[in-house]
Amino acid sequence: MEKYGYKFSFGPWNIHEGADPFGPPVRPSISFDQKLEAYQRLGFDAVQFHDDDAIPDLDDKSPDQIVKEARALKQRLDAAGLVAEFVAPRLWEHPITVDGAYTSNDPKARAYAIERSHKTLDIANTLETGFVVLWFAREGTYQREAKDAARAVDLLAEALDDMLAYAPNMRIAIEPKPNEPMDISYIPTIGHAVALGYKTRAPERCGVLVESAHAVLAGLDPADEMAFGLAYDKLWSVHLNDQNGLKFDQDRAFGSVNLRRAFDQVLVLDDNRFYEKGIVGLDVKAVRTQKPEVAEKHLINSRDIFLWLVERARSLDRKVMQQCIDARDYEELDRLILEHLMTRG
Ligand code: XUL
Ligand code: MN
Numbered sequence: 001m002e003k004y005g006y007k008f009s010f011g012p013w014n015i016h017e018g019a020d021p022f023g024p025p026v027r028p029s030i031s032f033d034q035k036l037e038a039y040q041r042l043g044f045d046a047v048q049f050h051d052d053d054a055i056p057d058l059d060d061k062s063p064d065q066i067v068k069e070a071r072a073l074k075q076r077l078d079a080a081g082l083v084a085e086f087v088a089p090r091l092w093e094h095p096i097t098v099d100g101a102y103t104s105n106d107p108k109a110r111a112y113a114i115e116r117s118h119k120t121l122d123i124a125n126t127l128e129t130g131f132v133v134l135w136f137a138r139e140g141t142y143q144r145e146a147k148d149a150a151r152a153v154d155l156l157a158e159a160l161d162d163m164l165a166y167a168p169n170m171r172i173a174i175e176p177k178p179n180e181p182m183d184i185s186y187i188p189t190i191g192h193a194v195a196l197g198y199k200t201r202a203p204e205r206c207g208v209l210v211e212s213a214h215a216v217l218a219g220l221d222p223a224d225e226m227a228f229g230l231a232y233d234k235l236w237s238v239h240l241n242d243q244n245g246l247k248f249d250q251d252r253a254f255g256s257v258n259l260r261r262a263f264d265q266v267l268v269l270d271d272n273r274f275y276e277k278g279i280v281g282l283d284v285k286a287v288r289t290q291k292p293e294v295a296e297k298h299l300i301n302s303r304d305i306f307l308w309l310v311e312r313a314r315s316l317d318r319k320v321m322q323q324c325i326d327a328r329d330y331e332e333l334d335r336l337i338l339e340h341l342m343t344r345g
Pocket of ligand 1: 135175249283
């Protein structure tokens with residue numbers, strides 16, 4: 001299939017066992033080696049890592065040991081013809097981070113978060129990625145009075161400053177999400193994420209990653225969130241997926257809930273030449289009901305839908321579109337878009 005200049009990535013967590021908060025795994029675990037084979041077999045270009053996807057049991061290993069293991073991983077990626085797109089610290093599982101990591105009220109938790117972030121940066125350097133991604137999982141509250149929200153923003157900026165100084169060649173992309181696991185999270189939108197970057201010592205090395213589902217959970221349009229990041233030249237990656245309304249983070253296959261909303265994301269990415277700027281990342285999960293032997297289809301389908309929508313974006317009659325806009329006939333514009341989406345090129 002034509003790839004229109006795009007490269008694609010996903011994370012090892014996107015091939016998963018189907019556990020949910022109400023029930024155990026329903027599919028067997030797939031080893032990292034088998035997942036690497038899947039990247040190649042499915043024709044993906046890049047791997048997105050959490051730090052412990054790259055180096056398991058990170059908390060029990062010294063910085064030297066971590067760099068040694070990361071070097072070996074780099075060789076395996078090279079041999080498989082894959083690159084690492086980014087590394088993200090997993091700061092939400094250790095018991096000490098129960099009340100948050102960078103914004104915890106416990107100074108020991110904040111120290112752990114910084115130490116672990118240094119390990120993430122070391123891995124990212126060794127894997128030769130362009131940037132690290134921060135999803136602020138537990139940086140927020142269930143009871144709003146439990147933390148000082150203004151101080152929390154300062155603590156996040158201080159943590160970013162520390163990372164920017166520790167790794168002077170590395171960039172940092174923030175992936176905002178308004179809730180889950182916390183009731184209310186700090187840095188819920190791309191506007192907040194861009195602004196936080198400007199509070200640091202090196203705003204030029206701070207950017208954003210838009211996840212479609214996270215934008216929907218914030219009540220926002222993912223295409224507009226992407227447009228905002230692009231307008232600031234800060235959209236370094238995306239987590240394309242879909243989301244059926246304001247409920248738990250679903251990570252559904254791209255376009256599977258709202259095809260027009262997916263088209264609008266592709267339109268803004270393609271019109272702004274995202275294929276020259278970044279890799280198209282998928283953060284999609286097979287639904288729990290999917291049998292093991294067909295539990296990779298969410299990845300293939302998301303990429304295929306993206307590429308079909310690129311074709312639709314490029315074949316859209318822009319002259320007729322402009323005529324509708326000039327005439328302020330937006331009902332006709334609706335019809336043009338819907339008709340075009342219902343016609344396979
Ligand atoms: C959480 C989420 C994460 C980040 C990486 O909702 O999307 O997988 O993408 O830490
Ligand atoms: Mn994500």
